[in-house]
Amino acid sequence: MNANFTPEQVILFIYGELSDEQAQLMRKELQTNIQLRDYYEKEVKLFKELDTLFTEPNNTSVQIILEESHSINLETI
Amino acid sequence: MKANQITDQELIRHYIEGNEACLEMLIKRHKRKVFTTILLVVNDQYIAEDIFQETFIKVVRTLKSGKYNEEGKFLPWVVRIAKNMAIDYFRKTKRMPQITSSDGEDLFRTFQIADENREEKIIRAQKEQTVRDLIKLLPEEQREVLIMRHYADLSFKEIADITNVSINTALGRMRYALSNLRKLIAEKSLSLQ
DSSP states (O other): OOOOOOOOHHHHHTTTOSSSHHHHHHHHHHHOOOHHOOOOOHHHHHHHHHHHTTTOOOHHHHHHHHHHHHHHHHHGG | OOOOGHHHHHHHHHHHHTTTHHHHHHHHOOOOOOHHHHHHHOOOOHHHHHHHHHHHHHHHHHHHTTTTOSSHHOOOOOOOOHHHHHHHHHHHHHHOOOOOEEEEEHHHGGGSSTTSHHHHHHHHHHHHHHHHHHHHEEEEEEEHEEEIIIIIIOHHHHHHHHTOHHHHHHHHHHHHHHHHHHHHHHHHOOOOO
């Protein structure tokens, strides 16, 4: 892909875990390095597909937790 | 101060001091990540709801008993509890995770797709099922890292701590998980667009 960046670093970049300095270099490289950009775009596309699985719990579940919290008697713990 | 500007630690402190609304804010902030993580581990919507409830009830009891260690971050702690709850569930029932039928799932998701027509709804459900099935095909260690990084939103450092491996190992597993997912998509000639 590029001698300066590994696939692991691309993953860290997408998740915002790359250092500021490295992220800056990555952004610059992405503007000119077609191979790196191609890999990056494939990863981003896959991440978007993974995002489709995000699901929220039923509101009833949340209510049960909140009611449980209200009902707990501190002295009994 | 706006709710999203308050840190988890501040919400926890206010909750322990008696402000019940802070618990609701904590749950609202993290429920999507925690629930999706549980669902991808147990692959059953109903069981996931139960484990989600049990997880946060344990959180509530721990916080109210004053046993919470503030040195740790809240979300990784909750995910760790959820993971242990899921393992306990499979240990008790001696059953392996199964895919929930799409019918069962639709009951819970009606509110999200009310505006979609039937065809769009079916296509979307099939696509989601495909992605879920592909994740299920990954080796356990890779699947675990993928779920914790992408869905639970834990950093690689936090994942490394939870799974007792180095950050590089966690990162390597994530790389292979993504690479394998792409291969599986290609092998099955699937288009996820």
